[in-house]
Amino acid sequence: MTLLTVSGIRKSFGAVDVLHGVDFSVGAGEVLGLVGDNGAGKSTLMKIVTGMYKADAGDVVLGGTSVLDLSPGERRAKGIEMIYQDLALAKQQDVAANIFLGREPVRRVFGVNFVDRTKMKQDAQAMITRLGANLPAINRPVGSFSGGQQQSVAIARALTFNPKVVIMDEPTAALAVREVQGVLDLIRQLRDQGIGVILISHRLNDVLSVTDRIVVLHHGRAAANLVTKETTMTDVVSAIVGGGDMAEAAAHEAQG
Amino acid sequence: MATSPTRTDARRPGRWARLQARSIEQLHVRLESLIVLIALSTLMAILSPYFLSVSNFLNILLATSTIGVLAIAATFVLSSGGLDLSLGSVLGFSGVCGAAVAVKLGAPMPIAVIATIGAGALAGLVNGLIITRAFVPAFIVTLGMLGIARGLALVISDGRVIYGLPNAMVYLGQGRPFGIPMPVIIFIVTAIVTHMVLAYTRYGRHTLAIGDSENAARTSGINVDFHRLTLYVLSGGLAGLAGLLFATRINSGDPTAGIAYELTAITAAIIGGTNLFGGRGSILGTMIGALIMGVLQNGLNLLAVQSYYQQMAIGGVLILAVFIDQYQVRKESRI
Ligand SMILES: Nc1ncnc2c1ncn2[C@@H]1O[C@H](COP(=O)(O)OP(=O)(O)OP(=O)(O)O)[C@@H](O)[C@H]1O
Ligand SMILES: [Mg+2]
Numbered sequence: 001m002t003l004l005t006v007s008g009i010r011k012s013f014g015a016v017d018v019l020h021g022v023d024f025s026v027g028a029g030e031v032l033g034l035v036g037d038n039g040a041g042k043s044t045l046m047k048i049v050t051g052m053y054k055a056d057a058g059d060v061v062l063g064g065t066s067v068l069d070l071s072p073g074e075r076r077a078k079g080i081e082m083i084y085q086d087l088a089l090a091k092q093q094d095v096a097a098n099i100f101l102g103r104e105p106v107r108r109v110f111g112v113n114f115v116d117r118t119k120m121k122q123d124a125q126a127m128i129t130r131l132g133a134n135l136p137a138i139n140r141p142v143g144s145f146s147g148g149q150q151q152s153v154a155i156a157r158a159l160t161f162n163p164k165v166v167i168m169d170e171p172t173a174a175l176a177v178r179e180v181q182g183v184l185d186l187i188r189q190l191r192d193q194g195i196g197v198i199l200i201s202h203r204l205n206d207v208l209s210v211t212d213r214i215v216v217l218h219h220g221r222a223a224a225n226l227v228t229k230e231t232t233m234t235d236v237v238s239a240i241v242g243g244g245d246m247a248e249a250a251a252h253e254a255q256g
Numbered sequence: 257m258a259t260s261p262t263r264t265d266a267r268r269p270g271r272w273a274r275l276q277a278r279s280i281e282q283l284h285v286r287l288e289s290l291i292v293l294i295a296l297s298t299l300m301a302i303l304s305p306y307f308l309s310v311s312n313f314l315n316i317l318l319a320t321s322t323i324g325v326l327a328i329a330a331t332f333v334l335s336s337g338g339l340d341l342s343l344g345s346v347l348g349f350s351g352v353c354g355a356a357v358a359v360k361l362g363a364p365m366p367i368a369v370i371a372t373i374g375a376g377a378l379a380g381l382v383n384g385l386i387i388t389r390a391f392v393p394a395f396i397v398t399l400g401m402l403g404i405a406r407g408l409a410l411v412i413s414d415g416r417v418i419y420g421l422p423n424a425m426v427y428l429g430q431g432r433p434f435g436i437p438m439p440v441i442i443f444i445v446t447a448i449v450t451h452m453v454l455a456y457t458r459y460g461r462h463t464l465a466i467g468d469s470e471n472a473a474r475t476s477g478i479n480v481d482f483h484r485l486t487l488y489v490l491s492g493g494l495a496g497l498a499g500l501l502f503a504t505r506i507n508s509g510d511p512t513a514g515i516a517y518e519l520t521a522i523t524a525a526i527i528g529g530t531n532l533f534g535g536r537g538s539i540l541g542t543m544i545g546a547l548i549m550g551v552l553q554n555g556l557n558l559l560a561v562q563s564y565y566q567q568m569a570i571g572g573v574l575i576l577a578v579f580i581d582q583y584q585v586r587k588e589s590r591i
Contacts (some may be wrong), residue, residue: 092468092536093465104458114457
């Protein structure tokens with residue numbers, strides 16, 4: 001069952017043509033890998049899905065209805081969550097404030113809605129514990145955390161509100177070996193819960209081990225759409241760099 | 257060498273830092289500013305026997321009320337990563353508007369009050385629209401408004417003070433229910449309400465988040481542009497309220513009212529712990545900052561220091577406060 005369908009997406013920044021007609025889809029309980037060279041347009045494509053960027057053409061359909069006219073907030077409410085490559089955290093605010101940013105629980109006192117800090121902290125702590133993230137203190141500004149710890153906060157924010165589709169843009173870039181395995185396990189859990197996951201990563205080993213399908217962006221198009229089970233490292237690498245004999249590069253990747 | 261300040265800090269591991277963090281988290285107040293206020297007050301009490309009297313205390317609050325309301329406006333805008341340099345001019349502009357409506361048009365008091373605050377909010381709306389729709393930096397837009405609003409105040413009043421507000425209005429500036437000056441009451445109520453808004457509502461939390469990281473706010477689904485717009489309207493409206501307090505206290509609309517007040521207001525906000533670049537700020541902290549400015553001015557008055565020097569002192573305090581803030585930030589990030 002397809003959950004999210006992206007079709008004919010075009011996008012240019014001024015004179016720079018980044019995407020010219022990208023199509024792909026993700027099903028519920030499916031993990032899709034999105035790979036491509038630096039600057040291939042992966043992050044741009046995903047920001048179009050979340051509404052941060054406006055596409056020049058094309059459509060983004062979630063569960064049968066187009067979300068193109070919705071704001072980023074409305075798309076989040078519909079269940080599209082993304083962990084951004086730069087994490088997009090408010091560095092001077094604490095963990096709870098970041099996880100609940102834009103969706104703070106409120107308590108009504110004398111007809112006025114006040115943010116329910118107690119509930120926020122409890123729920124944030126529960127989420128952090130569930131993720132097994134290793135944070136020094138939940139009430140500290142996230143800017144004082146290490147890169148990996150900040151990444152955990154960004155992941156927690158994306159998972160707290162029962163998302164339908166979770167887009168992860170390099171979620172393991174700053175993580176140590178054990179934490180990387182943790183994120184890969186998490187992706188499998190999400191899949192088992194019927195959530196659609198889009199994983200952007202340059203660690204092709206991880207992509208091959210956790211995804212069901214792999215879409216390769218090349219020259220602004222979805223150049224390949226591979227079923228992971230029937231795909232080798234060589235296939236992926238050659239699609240990324242655009243054909244030719246890539247056995248050597250693939251062998252190098254496989255070692256790494 | 258061995259007694260450099262960093263060394264001393266290192267010998268007290270974390271205790272002070274923890275206290276600071278607790279104070280900020282639970283009271284939304286920076287401990288340093290509280291200490292400065294107490295130290296300054298103690299010094300003044302020693303220097304002038306008159307300082308520690310109830311009437312002088314009310315004097316300080318009364319003198320702080322106008323600046324304090326402006327400082328609240330500055331806190332909202334600064335902590336959202338914005339800037340409003342037009343506060344003093346908008347104060348003058350709205351005071352003149354209110355006086356013109358009351359005196360020249362003879363409108364009843366509630367209408368004149370609404371006109372005063374509304375004139376300020378309107379100036380803020382213009383600021384906000386240009387900043388969020390035309391993408392002109394806030395520094396430039398509000399600097400422009402500083403000139404425009406002042407010019408308008410002079411045009412409307414024909415360059416002359418508009419005297420003779422109706423009694424009902426003058427009561428707002430000169431009335432003393434239970435012996436407490438009305439401006440002080442209005443100021444404190446405004447401070448309490450805005451403190452609740454900034455510290456405990458979603459609107460306030462989003463304000464800080466936008467100032468912290470516009471990108472984080474946008475990706476979280478906050479309508480950043482609209483939020484910014486409302487902040488400038490709020491800032492202008494508060495400047496209008498300050499204009500109302502000013503005009504009713506002197507029983508006239510003075511087109512030169514509030515010149516350079518933005519300097520004191522922004523200084524008070526920053527002394528109170530508002531981050532000049534956004535992401536941090538609290539009204540309670542700003543109140544302490546405003547009181548520091550009030551005590552400073554009051555003390556200098558009691559010591560008969562000329563007002564020219566007072567202006568210099570305020571400017572110096574602003575630079576010192578930002579220096580200390582930046583020094584701490586650099587120390588924390590170990591640059
Ligand atoms: N806001 C922007 N303004 C102008 N150009 C942009 C902008 N964002 C991205 N680009 C350009 O679009 C292209 C694609 O960038 P994008 O960040 O989507 O690549 P990516 O595939 O995510 O790369 P990486 O693997 O390095 O993260 C690049 O050439 C980049 O310079
Ligand atoms: Mg990218």
